Amino acid sequence: MAADLLKDDELKRLIIQAQLHDANAKSILVEKNERLVWSIVNRYKHRGYESEDLFQMGSIGLIKAIDKFDLSYDVKFSTYAVPMIIGEIQRFLRDDGVIKVSRTLKEIAVKVHHQRERIMKSTGKVPSIHELAVQLDLTTEQIIEAEEAVRRPQSIYESIYESDGQAILCLDQLASDAPDVVERLLVTDSLNRLARREKIIMYLRYFKDCTQMEVAERLGISQVQVSRLEKKSLQLLKNYLSQEV
Structure with missing residues (x-):
């Protein structure tokens, strides 16, 4: 059973409790999202690793999503979670050099x-x-x-932003992913529609695990601006994905 099948109020309650360090609530959310993680793992089953190992990496991404999800965002939890799940799996594969x-x-x-x-x-x-x-x-x-x-292969060296001599290298060009199996296939297209600054913010937040304050300092804007742009970007992604599906 996916988290999307939980009633909205129940899902919100569990997320709030999990973010307050309630281990039982977090365990329930992980269990409810196992099918979501497995649907992503199955796309990598021929990469030379045990599916269970990839599932463990995907679960790390899921837990990060639970910890970081902001209930004020008008998006499904799965929309937020899938990029983080896939990001963990891809980092694992990339670090081991098996992506061909x-x-x-x-x-x-x-x-x-x-x-x-x-x-x-x-x-x-x-x-x-x-x-x-x-x-x-x-x-x-x-x-x-x-x-x-x-x-x-080439994107690891691609600079998508530079400020004060500091370049941000986009390892995956935000290319990875989405809310469910169908939306996961469309998210690259959707992310590429975002404006340059919004794309950078999404990259730093969800692929580099930066806090909003860290992103603000890096881009020379306020934390409030980062929060507003992030929320706007998530809403745009939701709209793009709903149009494609």
């Missing part, structure tokens, strides 16, 4: 790139993942996986 890019994924990524460029030149708009999938007779999953795969 197959020839098929490279070919798909090239095909998608060329099609996107053609559409942008002819219409002046960036096509959605869904539109590209239909036009290329691919699934959204194939496109997301291919673009994530070819992005990883």
Whole structure:
């Protein structure tokens, strides 16, 4: 049973208690979200690791999500949790050097790139993942996986922001993920729609585990501004995802 099947008031109560260090409440939330974690783990089952090991890493991400979730955000808990779950799994795989890019994924990524460029030149708009999938007779999953795969090797050196000589390197370009199995396939497209500063904030908050105050200091803005922009970005992601599904 996923947390989304819990009544809203029950879910909120458990999250509040868990954030007040109630171990039993946190245990219940972890149990209710096991299927969510497993749905993500299954996407990595051919990477050479035991599924149980990946599940443990995903569970770490889930626990981080429980600890950090802000109930004032008008988004589902799963929308918030999945990027953190996948982020933990991908960090684990990346650190062990097992993420490889197959020839098929490279070919798909090239095909998608060329099609996107053609559409942008002819219409002046960036096509959605869904539109590209239909036009290329691919699934959204194939496109997301291919673009994530070819992005990883060079993205570790990509600077997405620089201030006072300090560059922020985007290891995954916020590429990872989403609220449930369907939304997980669309989140890369959605994140790429965010403005530059909002994307940086989301990266620092959910992939570097920075506090709002740390993000504020890094970007030279107030903590209140970070909070407002983060909330706005989460709402935009929710809207983008609901349009695609």
